[in-house]
Amino acid sequence: MLFNTLATALVASGAALFASASPIESRQTLATVFTSCTVANRVALTFDDGPYNYLNDIVNTLDANGAKGTFFFNGNNWRCIYDSDIRPRVKYAYDHGHQVASHTWAHKDLTTLSWDQKALSRITGAYPAWVRPPYGNYNNLVRQAAATRGLSIANWDFDSGDSSGATPQQSKNNYDARINQHPSTILTLNHETQSGTAYDVLPYAIQRLKAAGYQLVTVAECLGRAPYQSVAAPGTPDSSWTC
Template sequence: MVPGERFTSIILTKQETQDIITTCKNKRDFALTFDDGPYIYENQISDYLNARGIKGSFFVNGNNYACVYDDQIVRQLQHTFQQGHLIGSHTWSHPDISKLTETQFHQQLDWLEIALQKILGIKPKYFRPPFGSIADHNIRILKSRGYKIINWSFDSEDSIGATPQKSKSYYDQVAKAYPEPQIALNHETYETTASQVIPYAIAVLQKSGYRLVSLTECLGLGNKTEDLYQAVGKPSQRDNSWKC
């Protein structure tokens, strides 16, 4: 366990556990991921990464910190997508999916898929369970719908009250774990994560020798459309269905 590592899961079989990806395949690779958006700090993060040639992964909700259909949020999400960052599913409203019925879970996936198709023209391929909590029926449904399940090996703990200094200290510690591969959990919903923690993390990780890579590169894939999404088409024009 590395500093800040935290996720919850009920008891799963060995095969089910193997279906959950928690780290990169290759040593030296480090993938930065961001949950709970889209929110007002998203482009502060995406622009900072983009200016340095780094691709992040944003696991988004439909109606959590903000409604995904809000004008400002739509513009931010489209901007992030156009920069080539990965957009993944984090459910519609961030429930603990292990406690949902199968019908309820399908709805959480459906509603977000509909929104991302309208706004970006995509069907996501990567899914992160809220709280890292997942049950066997969730895994079966996700696999049947073509998703890859992504958790993490390192947590900055920004979502559970870590100060920026504490999150930075976690990054200092994980940098010392080089060259062990890592998938890092951060949250785009905190201004200090965007303005303080991520710039610091990038500097300390690169200094240690880590390659900051996209999630698909982290998994040993490429950045082709089929590596990133299940489908890519044209987004829709805004109409009166764009509401939460």
């Protein structure tokens, strides 16, 4: 019912914009959705659903291989982003040059519209420019809400399968199959919360991708766009930093 009301309001405002606004303003009312990289020979390794316990190890594996990753973080999903042992991992990933991006606050369907951008900017100083909606699901209401927050949507064109029952070996086979097709680019989906991904699939995929000549970059770099809307000093934790 709430959704219907919002959708009706959106349709009404969209109709008004259509009647009066320029094409540029119309485009800005709906976030752009990207599913593939656009810069040739680049692969984006992305990790959803963190921050979680394996994050530092994933960052270290990426660093050891000269690779960059992108983390679509939740505010409160498997762990609370403000927890004293989790917050530093978010900062660690950011400080090591990996991209931090939004995966919404609580990983609920995005029509509930709650966000984690504030937490990310408090912890890292960077205000994200990218969101991946939970389950990759979006409609015009989601695109409008993302655009209001200055976010573009980044989905994927390759799923390792690690959140839908694939074993690490199956995920590795999935990587092999895609690499053997020699695509110009790959925008991957992996999950930070899977130990098999962190410790088995990721090291393997990095070696295969590098051997195939790909550059392993952030989502922003594989799209030739900015990773953040703004960058400032991080905040100082206080009692309001809580889930």
